[in-house]
Amino acid sequence: MSAVPMLPSNPIIPGGILAIAAECRRRRSLGEKIVDLSLGEPDFDTPTHIMEAAVQALEDGATRYTPTAGVPALRQALIRSLSAEGLRFAPREVMVTVGATGAIWCAFQALLRAGDEVILPAPYYPQYLNPISMRGAQAVIVPTSAEQRFKLQPESLRAAITDKTRMLILNAPSNPAGVIYSREELEALAAVAQEHNVFILSDEVYAAFTYGEKFVSMAAVAPNSTLVVRSVSKTYAMTGWRIGFAAGPAAIIDAMTAVQESCVVTPAAVSQWAAIEALRGPQDCVARIRNEFARRRAIATEKLQAIEGVQIDGGEGGMFVFPDLGARVPDVDAFCARLLRQHNVAVVPGREFGAPTCVRISLGTNATDIAEGIERIAKAIDEEEVSWTSN
Numbered sequence: 001m002s003a004v005p006m007l008p009s010n011p012i013i014p015g016g017i018l019a020i021a022a023e024c025r026r027r028r029s030l031g032e033k034i035v036d037l038s039l040g041e042p043d044f045d046t047p048t049h050i051m052e053a054a055v056q057a058l059e060d061g062a063t064r065y066t067p068t069a070g071v072p073a074l075r076q077a078l079i080r081s082l083s084a085e086g087l088r089f090a091p092r093e094v095m096v097t098v099g100a101t102g103a104i105w106c107a108f109q110a111l112l113r114a115g116d117e118v119i120l121p122a123p124y125y126p127q128y129l130n131p132i133s134m135r136g137a138q139a140v141i142v143p144t145s146a147e148q149r150f151k152l153q154p155e156s157l158r159a160a161i162t163d164k165t166r167m168l169i170l171n172a173p174s175n176p177a178g179v180i181y182s183r184e185e186l187e188a189l190a191a192v193a194q195e196h197n198v199f200i201l202s203d204e205v206y207a208a209f210t211y212g213e214k215f216v217s218m219a220a221v222a223p224n225s226t227l228v229v230r231s232v233s234k235t236y237a238m239t240g241w242r243i244g245f246a247a248g249p250a251a252i253i254d255a256m257t258a259v260q261e262s263c264v265v266t267p268a269a270v271s272q273w274a275a276i277e278a279l280r281g282p283q284d285c286v287a288r289i290r291n292e293f294a295r296r297r298a299i300a301t302e303k304l305q306a307i308e309g310v311q312i313d314g315g316e317g318g319m320f321v322f323p324d325l326g327a328r329v330p331d332v333d334a335f336c337a338r339l340l341r342q343h344n345v346a347v348v349p350g351r352e353f354g355a356p357t358c359v360r361i362s363l364g365t366n367a368t369d370i371a372e373g374i375e376r377i378a379k380a381i382d383e384e385e386v387s388w389t390s391n
Contacts, residue, residue, distance in 0.1 A: 016352045017126070024346050035373040037361045038346040040175060040319060044237040044292075046274075047285040053277030054270050062269040068261040069253070070096025071272045077279040078245050087219050087228070092250045095257050096275075098267050100205045100231040100244035102260070105131050107201055107227055107246065110255035112137040116166035121152040122354030123322065125175045125203070137166070141354055146324060149313055150177040154188045161196045168193050170218055171203040173210060176353050176360040177322045178315015183216045190222040200226045205244075208235040208286050210317040211294050219247070227252060234319065235286055236278040241271040293319050296363040296370055303374040304361075307381060319363045322350070326357030328381050335384055343376045 020038045027034050069075065075094045082089055097103040104127070112118065114136030120128060122141050132139045142160045144150045157168065170189070173180050181189070193200055202218040207230060219226045227248035233239045246256060260266070300321045304312040309327040329335045336349040336359060350358030363370065 017348050020340070020346050020348060023340065027344075032344060034340075035345045035369050035376065036365060037370065037373045038348050039364060040234075040362055041239050041364050042234055042237045042289060042319065043365050044289055046237050046241070047278075047281075049281050050236060050238065050274050050277050053281070054274040057270050057273035062273050064269060066266045066269050066272060068266050069094075069257045070267065071269070071276070074272045074276045074279075077276050078247070081279050082228075082247060085217060085220070087217060087223075087247070089247045090250070093253055094245060094247045095253050095260070096267050096272060097244040097246055097256075097260060098264050099233060099242045100203065100229050101127060102242075102264065102267070103229045103231075103244045103246040103256070104128065104201070104203070105263075106256040106259040107229070107252075108132060108135055108137070109259040110252060111199065112166060115164060117162060117164040119157065119160050119165060119168045119198070121150075121170070123150060123174070123177050123350065123358065124169070124354050125171055126352050128169055138164075140165070143354070146311060146313060150174070150179050150315075150322075151181060151185065152189060154192050157189060157192045158196075161192070161198060165196065165198050167199050167201055169201045169203065171205075172218075173204075173206040173215065173315070173317025175206065175318055176320045176348075176350075176358075177313070177355075178318040178320060180210060180213050180215060180316040181218075182213065183221065186216060186218050186221045190218065190225075194222060194225055198225075201229065202226050203229045205229070205231050205234055206318040209290050209293055209319055211297060213316050215317065224249060232275045232278050235289075236275075237285075237289060238271075238274065238278065241268075241274055243267055243271050243275040293363050296367050297321060299367050300361060300363065300370050300374060303371060303378075307374075307378045310381070321361045321363070322353075322355070322358050323361070324350075324355075324358045325381065329357075329384055332357055332359060335380070338384070339377065339380050343380050345373045345376045345380075347373075347377070 024034045024036045074096055075091055078094050079089050108131045112135040116137040117140045118132050120139045120141055122143050140160050142156050207215050219228045229246055231244035304310055304323045311324040333349045340346050348360040350356050
């Protein structure tokens with residue numbers, strides 16, 4: 001009998017968000033109507049012109065390996081797209097990845113060593129944690145406050161930096177809180193990071209979805225010490241196509257390309273040609289998606305503000321709202337479990353993001369379900385309060 005291999009000392013922690021999505025699918029298969037406000041996936045179809053481009057690419061033979069860093073035409077399309085924001089990159093400074101998650105994975109593998117520290121403002125996107133741990137590095141969680149609109153403050157960043165700090169992750173517009181930083185705020189953070197030689201990974205997956213303040217990339221402020229990560233997944237409703245991008249200093253992109261070659265070789269050829277059309281083609285589809293998210297966000301915010309004791313900022317970007325239920329709900333984790341079990345509404349407890357009194361509500365479903373789901377949340381909060389006050 002062969003020996004069972006030992007688990008590593010830094011085991012992979014299963015993702016709670018996907019577990020909630022799996023439970024929703026299971027219950028739907030049993031015929032239950034679930035209002036799923038948990039998963040961060042747009043409910044829009046990929047635009048027709050993008051799908052037609054993919055079909056044409058297949059007919060033209062796009063079924064083979066591509067360069068590891070991506071099809072040159074796609075890298076050029078990315079360069080042109082970023083240049084419209086005033087961001088200048090050469091071909092060697094961009095690469096195509098298997099979704100934004102693939103870019104993050106390659107960056108961590110290329111840049112982190114055992115014992116390094118990565119500063120991560122909370123609330124944070126939980127998918128950063130496993131790849132940091134798997135490199136033997138340590139995530140240093142820096143809390144932010146609702147009073148400061150969940151924005152990392154320069155003094156908090158400075159206090160978290162040690163001689164082991166290697167990287168700062170800045171996600172804006174953020175998942176889950178919708179945080180956007182002004183140019184002045186980015187400059188203040190960049191000054192602290194550069195003072196201590198801390199590299200910045202700027203996760204900008206939701207850059208297309210802002211509702212008021214204009215998005216500014218950290219790369220516009222600190223181009224020599226920033227890696228930009230984006231994707232077509234949310235912007236063009238292409239989550240299943242799995243195409244992301246990274247743009248930054250050439251030496252880092254070279255190292256990340258070597259990592260990608262060793263694990264996935266290359267992103268799918270047909271998906272890359274679809275992404276070329278997404279970036280080069282008409283952009284009215286992006287405006288339609290953004291406007292619909294804005295409408296849904298307004299509905300969700302209004303409904304949540306009507307619930308006594310619930311605090312809701314609303315954020316300035318992204319595709320989520322992130323209300324704080326702490327004034328009404330003593331145990332948000334247990335509340336979310338009962339909400340799904342008894343009221344058939346799925347949301348993600350804030351503990352997943354380092355904010356245990358909050359919940360994340362996705363705008364990735366239709367406005368009717370969002371409104372109905374929040375009405376059920378309000379009812380469940382009332383029932384919860386009656387339950388724990390009577391004990």
